[in-house]
Amino acid sequence: MxxxxxxxxxxxxxxxxxxxxxxxxxxxxxxxxxxxxxxxxxxxxxxSGEGSTKATDTADLAKLSYTSGKSAVVSVNNNRSTLNKNDWQRNHVIYSDLDNQNRTATANTAYLEAHNVANDSLRVRQYVRPTGWHQKMDDGQAIINRGHLIAYSLSGGIDQDGNYSPDNESGDQNNPKNLFTQTAFSNQTLQTIYESKVRNALRDGKKVIYQAQAIFEGDNEMANGVHLQAISTDGQLNFNVYIFNVQPDYQFDYATGRSKVDRDMNVPTPDTSPEY
Missing domain, CATH: 1.20.5 (Single alpha-helices involved in coiled-coils or other helix-helix interfaces)
Known part of the structure; x- marks a missing residue:
């Protein structure tokens, strides 16, 4: 047992x-x-996801189509800039080279401070003809502009090589690396809202990184829109938007830049847009 x-x-x-x-x-x-x-x-x-996102940002924006009556401004990345505020080291602008079609298809990036707010009285007549340039008048008003990526008003003292000189009071003018065919509405009613935000930050003594890129789809001569983003070194200014290159009452063939009247094309004016 x-x-x-x-x-x-x-x-x-x-x-x-x-x-x-x-x-x-x-x-x-x-x-x-x-x-x-x-x-x-x-x-x-x-x-892999981050790499894919960075690689397809521009391509994804280029595929966006504007719908009449909708806002012509789209937030990107929840309106948060992807720029690194710690990259601000010195006052200058990086003007990217034109692509093989003479387009400003690569972003221009500006590292700005207060003295870059330009003297507006020093503006001169613009004569550069960017790709897709086919001017048309509507009741005596031009429907397209030579749009600056880095605004004249934000580039005081910066020469065409992107370097700052205190002896130069003018902003950027007639620089082929900084101009694209832009509708008057996109330029004067929409983009100016965000340029004003940067200007105000500079006047408040902030240092700002500001980037602008014309977005072209394929081999189009006229940009479908412009991608703008900015961040101040203190983080208080921070935006990231895409603006459609559209004009009320007109349709554009972005392959060539030519336009035709379309009175059904309605583009709302934002409440924050300045009046001229």
Missing amino acids: RNRQNVVYALVAAAVIAIVFGAFTISKGANGPVNQQQTSQTTQSHT
Whole structure:
């Protein structure tokens, strides 16, 4: 009888040891290599997603189509800039080279401070003809402008190489690397809202990084819109928007820049737009 009990005890002890050892092995497998693999997969997915987003931002914006009656301003990234405020090191502007079609298709980036608010009285007549330039008048008013990526009013003292000189009181003018064919409405009614935000920040003594990029779809000669974003070094100024290159009462062939009258084209004016 005692021998039988000893055998039973031995079997029970062996079973307990096996269960404990098995649980330890399963636990090690579940929390060790499997988690490492899951972490690795998550990291790769996250990194790939960020890369994909950065690579497709411009392409995605170029595919957007404007619908009559809707707002011509679209928030990008929840209206939060993707610029790094710590990149502000010195006062200058990076004017990107024209592409192989002579378009301003790459972003221009300005590192600005208070003295860059330009003297408006020094403006001169613009003569550069950017791609897609086909002027048309409506009741004596031009429907397209030579749109500045970095506004004249924000580029005081900056030469066409992007360097600042205190002896230069004028803003950027007739710089092919900074001009694109832009509708009068997009320029004077919409883009000016965001340029004013930057100007006001500079007048308040802030340092600002401001970036503007004309967005072209494919080989189009006229930009579909313009992507604007800015951030001040204190983070108080922060926006990121896309503005459609549209004009009330007109439709554009963005492949060529030519236009035709369309009285059904309604583009609302934002409440914050200045009056001229």
